[in-house]
Amino acid sequence: MYANDHGEAKSIRASVDMKPPPFDYARAESVDEAVALLAKHGDEAKIIAGGQSLMPMLAFRMAEPRLLVDIGSISKLRGIEIGERGVTLGALVRWCDIERQPKLSHAHPLLVEAIKHVAHYQIRNRGTVGGSLAHADPAAEFPGIAVACEAEINVVGLNGPRTIQASEFFVDSLTTALLPDEVIVSVRLPPWRVGRCWGFDEFARRRGDFALAGVALFYDHEQGRVIDSRVAAIGIGTTPLRLTAVEQILVGHTIDLAKIRHAVTTATESVDPPGDIHAPGDYRRALIGVLLERALMKAAGLNPSEAG
Amino acid sequence: MVTRTSRFNVNGKPVQIDVEPRTNLADALRHHLKLTGTHVGCEHGVCGACTVIVDGAAVRSCLMLAAQAEGSNIITIEGLPRGQGDTLGPLAASFKKHHALQCGFCTPGILTTAHALLTEEPDADADRIRDVLSGNLCRCTGYISIIDAVLDARSAYQKQKIA
Numbered sequence: 001m002y003a004n005d006h007g008e009a010k011s012i013r014a015s016v017d018m019k020p021p022p023f024d025y026a027r028a029e030s031v032d033e034a035v036a037l038l039a040k041h042g043d044e045a046k047i048i049a050g051g052q053s054l055m056p057m058l059a060f061r062m063a064e065p066r067l068l069v070d071i072g073s074i075s076k077l078r079g080i081e082i083g084e085r086g087v088t089l090g091a092l093v094r095w096c097d098i099e100r101q102p103k104l105s106h107a108h109p110l111l112v113e114a115i116k117h118v119a120h121y122q123i124r125n126r127g128t129v130g131g132s133l134a135h136a137d138p139a140a141e142f143p144g145i146a147v148a149c150e151a152e153i154n155v156v157g158l159n160g161p162r163t164i165q166a167s168e169f170f171v172d173s174l175t176t177a178l179l180p181d182e183v184i185v186s187v188r189l190p191p192w193r194v195g196r197c198w199g200f201d202e203f204a205r206r207r208g209d210f211a212l213a214g215v216a217l218f219y220d221h222e223q224g225r226v227i228d229s230r231v232a233a234i235g236i237g238t239t240p241l242r243l244t245a246v247e248q249i250l251v252g253h254t255i256d257l258a259k260i261r262h263a264v265t266t267a268t269e270s271v272d273p274p275g276d277i278h279a280p281g282d283y284r285r286a287l288i289g290v291l292l293e294r295a296l297m298k299a300a301g302l303n304p305s306e307a308g
Numbered sequence: 309m310v311t312r313t314s315r316f317n318v319n320g321k322p323v324q325i326d327v328e329p330r331t332n333l334a335d336a337l338r339h340h341l342k343l344t345g346t347h348v349g350c351e352h353g354v355c356g357a358c359t360v361i362v363d364g365a366a367v368r369s370c371l372m373l374a375a376q377a378e379g380s381n382i383i384t385i386e387g388l389p390r391g392q393g394d395t396l397g398p399l400a401a402s403f404k405k406h407h408a409l410q411c412g413f414c415t416p417g418i419l420t421t422a423h424a425l426l427t428e429e430p431d432a433d434a435d436r437i438r439d440v441l442s443g444n445l446c447r448c449t450g451y452i453s454i455i456d457a458v459l460d461a462r463s464a465y466q467k468q469k470i471a
Contacts, residue, residue, distance in 0.1 A: 018328070018330055018331065018332075018335065019351055019352075020330040020332070021330070022309065022328065022329075022330055023329060023330055024310070024329055025312060025329035025373065025375045027375075027378075048373075048376075051371055051372060051373065051376065052353065052371055055332070055352070055353065055370070055371040055372070055373075056352040056353050056371070058330070059351055059352040059370075060352065068329070068373075070373075070375070070376060072376060096365070119443075120356070120440075120442055120443025121366060121421065121425070121439075121440040121441075121442075121443050122356060122359050122366045122367050122368045122421065122443050123353065123368065123371070123443065125365040125366060125367050126365075126367050126368075126371065126372065206442070207439065207442040208442050208443060
């Protein structure tokens, strides 16, 4: 012990003020144990995994739980499965795990691209997909991907397992459909079709910061015409939003410059982003148009210099 | 206040501390283990000054509870490799050569981050280094000399695998 290096037998007790509120800590060795602890303590307990969203919330005392239930050592929540049913990510999969799985660049290129924008190096080494979903920041990338891809979020509670559709999972800013006794165990992104076109772009004032706005989209096509499309936006509402009006005008058409201009007009007319300290609503509306244009140009393989 | 005992290794030595559960790893290192080389800036995961290496990965020690470090191997700025005859290690020597610090407050976090990066990716290019160090705020240097220093230190990591 370092204390012993100085000839002191006992640990040095420091008296310091701390930013987080006082709480108890329990390490759950299984999902069942975590659920039992949540059921016993209800709203006063919170799950901690990587802690990359919860620790700042505690530091600001925006969250004041009485008990933290650490699920970080439940190893069966760590896997990445790639198969016929798509990509299934365990709740404890970290951003750096996604970066280091080379098969994902074919199995889900949109996921891989979006994850490149998540936070900074040190945070990516601890932040988890389950934590991002549970925290439900409306500007976060992964919830946006979950909504765009119609992901299924698998949870376990006192009444057993259930699956929540991403479209129903995000209820409000920092608010989800999770019950107080439920733990996220995995999230499944449906299979990625061969030949699918996709784009992701966001704008943040500093690399790695939360985006002021972002767009994730993909479409499938046959003989040059779009047969199915998904367009989602982050940072412009209380949850990630599907831009269904844009999706509808793309179907049945070829993605050319005229169609992209039409999509941009449709998008900026259909969204109503709130303003805040970071940017006024009108700025975010304009940003959605620019980001949608860039993402569609990328998806269609068009040269940015051709844009009007 | 109820305390909790946590055991982990710091710079190769086993330690045991009794701390309140809310104690983050940065405070545990500084206040309880007296390893004050780890600096605390924002205390909510923005500045990167408190970066330490946990089981090989650079992490923000203010965003991790001491309790979560149970059983892990931690390297702090005090534990980075030294040169022969207890001289500056390759990164620190390169930072000195390139004048890559002024006030020095952010430097421990930048050195630990760069050490973790070069240990894993000794051939990291300037873009990769810039991307990784975007998580460390330095308000003095403007980063140019920092990027130069890390690039210059790569040769030491390429020649020998430094643990």
